[in-house]
Each structure stands twice: as C-alpha cells, then as structure tokens.
Amino acid sequence: NSTAVVDTAVMDIAVIAGDGIGPEVTAEAVKVLKKVSAAEGLELQLTDYKLGAEHWLATGETLPDSTIEALRGHDAILFGAVGAAPGDTSIPSGLIEREMLLKLRFALDHYVNLRPSFLYDGVPSPLANPGKIDFVVVREGTEGPYVGNGGVLRKGTPQEVATEVSVNTAFGVERLVRDGFRRANERPRKKLTYVHKHNVLVYAGHLWKRTVEAVAAEFPDVSVDYLHVDAAMIFLVTDPARFDVIVTDNLFGDIVTDLAAAVTGGIGLAASGNINMDRTAPSMFEPVHGSAPDIAGQQKADPTAAILSAALLLHHLGHHGAADKIEAAVAADIATRDASSPRPTSAIGDAIAAAL
C-alpha cells in the first residue's frame, strides 16, 4: 500500500523511460535520485517498465490492465517520454498518448497536474523583460475536454458531425481548486489566479467560478483573481511575474503550461507531477517535454526537466530535504551553463549529481 511507505526510508519507484529521448533523460534522473538517496539514507528500489511506442510496435500492447495493477504497487512512478516520431505512420496518431499516458493519469486518478514555472538565473528567456517568474500551474488532470467523450456521425461524408464533450464535475473541480488554494496559502504571495473562458463556456465556466468562490471562503488569506484564457496568454508574455498559483482546467492547463515553459527558457527545464493527492494510487512525475525522436540517442537532450521531476517525486513522498538538494544542485548547474558549448545529456546529469 503506497500510503504506508511514504514516511519510511524505502522508496519503491516504477520507472517508465519510454521512447525517443525518454531513456536518456530518465537515466540521468535515476543517476541523481540514486546519489541523493544514498546521501540521505533512503533505500531506493527501482523497477523498469517497458511501455510506449517502441513497446507497442514490438508487442501490440499499450497499457494492459495487469501493468496498471503492477504499477499500483509502487510508491511513485518516474516517467520519461512516450510517442512516435511525428509523421510516423506505423503508429496511429495519438494512440500512445491516449492509450498509455492519459490512461495512466485517469486510471491512477492523477487529478493534480502540477507544473512549476521558474526562471532560473542564467537561463535566457525569449522575453525581453521577463522579470522574476516563479509560479506554479495546478492543472486539472482527470476531466474536462480530455475525457474522450464525443463522437462522429456520417464520418467521411459532407454531412459529417464530430463532437467533443468536456465533462466537468463539482467533485473534480472542487478537489483541484482546493489543492490550488492550499498551495497558494503556503506561498509567500498567497495569490491564486483561475483561468477559464466562462464568458463563452458558461456551463463548465460557471461551475469553476462558483467552486472558486466557495473554496475561497476557506482561505481568507489568499487573494483571488480570474483571467479568461485569452487574456492569460497576454499576461504570460507581458507580465509573467504577476502569477503565483494558476488553477485551470485540463485543456487550458495544457496550453498555459507550454507557454509558461517557453517563457522560462523552454521545455527542457519544465518538470511536472501527475499527482493523486489522496494517495489512493501512485503519482507520476514526468518532464513536460515529449520524446523528441529527432534528437533521440544522440545525447543532445537536456535531462534537467527529468531531474527536476525526480525532485517533485521526492517532495511528494515527503523527502523534502533530498528534493531541495536536487533543486539547489540544478540551480547551481544552470547558473554555469553556456548555450554556446552544450554538454551531452550524461554530462549534465553528472554535473548535477556532483553538485548535490
């Protein structure tokens, strides 16, 4: 049972390295995790799971129920990246993303998709005046437009109708919003911005609005504002420092977090957690980036996002000291980087491990 071990010194981690650059960046995250665990007296047990596009090509399996059940036995999951090369027609488009990655998020009830955005000293932002960017996006992970509801009528004819249904529940929105308020309440600025499009999406939008208003009453110290998703785009490039905690739905969160990653120096640095806050199943930690097949196997990928995802994993399991050490080592390494002389993936992992 994953709850029981949280406070012990044993960490039983499932590793899904996946496709493309996934194995390379995950190897560095594991390297750093091993080093910090040894230093902190944590016993680390690692179990590899082969899943992803390559695995599907070899076996026809996306994510069997038996694998989901086996994954449930671990304390947490470290995830690399999955997905075929764009344009690869041997794998149906989106199959692995839906039948494996999203299936895991839904099966293990990863309702908090946590994505910190932090502009490290020394990292070039595409923004001319980025300011001090330090916010976290609390993206809903188990409902909204991602539920796979919808359908198609008269497919392939001039009368085709295709629908997508966004399903939003008070249960799902409330637990997510409450998590966002808890996080905001623990941060110095105590500021929560919820992002939606409630002037157009009135049913879902007003459920979000009412829920935020209700939960806000429990957190009198947290200041709250609202932005339509389109207005949020503007602020993310003109004044990203204004954000502290952003709470949003699954699809808007997908969009907001890639933009947030871009303005903080790119998805090579963006970590994420797919978190089940009730701990009824293991949470999963993954870089925001994909499998980048074009640079796979060449030691060109930046493993920082994977390493920072391992730090989020440690935080989630209560090992804050170990997590803080990784984050400090990453910040120290980033400060020394020189974009004109890139290092191989493993050299970055080595340097961060050495800086621990």
Next chain:
Amino acid sequence: NSTAVVDTAVMDIAVIAGDGIGPEVTAEAVKVLKKVSAAEGLELQLTDYKLGAEHWLATGETLPDSTIEALRGHDAILFGAVGAAPGDTSIPSGLIEREMLLKLRFALDHYVNLRPSFLYDGVPSPLANPGKIDFVVVREGTEGPYVGNGGVLRKGTPQEVATEVSVNTAFGVERLVRDGFRRANERPRKKLTYVHKHNVLVYAGHLWKRTVEAVAAEFPDVSVDYLHVDAAMIFLVTDPARFDVIVTDNLFGDIVTDLAAAVTGGIGLAASGNINMDRTAPSMFEPVHGSAPDIAGQQKADPTAAILSAALLLHHLGHHGAADKIEAAVAADIATRDASSPRPTSAIGDAIAAAL
C-alpha cells in the same frame, strides 16, 4: 442585397460603437474612413446602432431580431467593443459577449474570423528577438466549443455535472480550411499551419486533419504543417516568424490570436474581420481588444486596431486601394511613435488621417 453593391462606389456601413473605449476608437476609425472615402471617390453612408452593455442597462435589449434584420441591409459592420467592467455585477457575466457579439457572428454566418499579425517597424515586442512577424490567423467563427451546446445537471450540489459540447461539421471545417488555403496560396510564402489537439480531441481533430489533407490536394503549391495547440504556444514566442497562415478552430483561434497580438506589440494594434465569405450577410470588422472600461472616456485608448479593422472592411468590399492607403498611413504613423509620450486617441486618428 450586400453582394450587389460590392463593386459600386457606395458603401453603406452600420456602426456599432459599443461600450467603454468602443465609441472613442470607433470615432477615429470613422474619421479615417471618411477621409479615405472622399479621396477615393467612394460614397460613405453610416448608420449608428446602439448596442452593448450600456444599451442593455438602459433598455434590457441585447440584440433583438429586428436589429439583426436591419443590420442585414448594410454592406458591412464596423464594430468597436462591448462588455461591462470586470466585476460589474449589474450585468450578468458574459451576457453581452454571448447574446450580442457571438450572436451576431453566428446569425450573420461570420465563418472566417480573420486576424492578421504583423510586427510593425518601431513597435516594441515583448519578445527579445521577435524576427519578422507577418502571419494571418484564419479562425473558425461559427462552430466548435462556441456553439453554446452543453448543460448542467444537479446544479449547485456536490453531484453537479457541467458539460460543454464542441460541435464541428465537415461543412463548417471545410469552408474555413479552404479559405485558409486560398489565402496561403496568395501569399509569397504559401505556407499553411493548422493548429488543433488531435492527439486528445480525436473526433474533432481527425475531422480537421482529414479535411486539411483533402483540401491540400487542391492547392499543390501550398506547404502544410500541423502543430498541436500547446506546441503552437511555444513557437509563437520562440519563432513567430515561422508562421504564414494559421488555420484553427474557434477556441484555439481565440487563444492563439491574443498571444499573437501580444507578441506583435499588443491588442491596441490587432485588427480582425468576422467575415461571411459567401456574402449572404454583411461582415463585421472589429479590433481584437475589448471595451477596457478602466480607461474609457479618457482618450487613452489606441485607435490603431479599430482603424486597421476599417482597412480590412475596405479590403472585403473590394476597395483595396483605399485599404492599402490606410495601412500605409498606419505604418508611417507607427514608425514615428514614442512610447514615452503617448498621444490622445483623437490625435492618433488625426495623424493617421493626415498621413493618408
């Protein structure tokens, strides 16, 4: 009948100035339109329509059927901005946007929501290295998640379920996609990027994908690529110059165009057209910005977006020479701007009119 007058020298324009800064910026667009019409020998007939949040407060009317019918009689509509102040509780949130602005787009079948993004010389971009930004977004305007389908079950209870249904038709997607290809085909780079999220939204996404592939066959000179909406966010800040024509759905288009406006110097410059390409009803031209009640009535608003929207109106009515003159005058004026000494709204309009 609006088709008949397109090639004549009379322009019968409905003007909906609206709320907040709407009347101020529209006054400058009208000023410029009058000047250029006189110079080009076009007879301009203007009819004001009172609509928007103020009008609703005064009369309880959003957009009566009789007003829609009256609007149908004009060649085109020049639109300012509508909407109450954020947090104004005397007007139900989103009411004016839905019951007036979106209602017009749907009633008049404005299926091409055209939004050019151009970084003028002299305009500061929030990006450190913006490059040469010159693209146009062809946003679908009559379906997708904007259709107002959806509902709520057990409202206000812990068992509430709220849905939003995105409705996409072969008819609607194809006419939009074909318009995008036509525009791409007329531009020097002949490049079309369609943006969706077909790895998650499979039903709508695959209708878009199949439609783009089918229409692409009719335009062999146009090169086509695809981006997930989250990846598009990244490119819009790291390499916006890569885009030429972006074709996308109603909601993704809303998001993409605000970000595009931000990276090209802000929504004070972003024009748009809500276009019925079949000319079965008048098209409507409006700045992308909203009513900005916080600065209304103070001559602080930039009327450039409204003036450029008037140029789009002239292009749509076939008066390209007059439209080109406005665009050149705007570019000349922008090149002289000094952010440290802002001019009043009317002074900007005067300067552009003088530069015609």
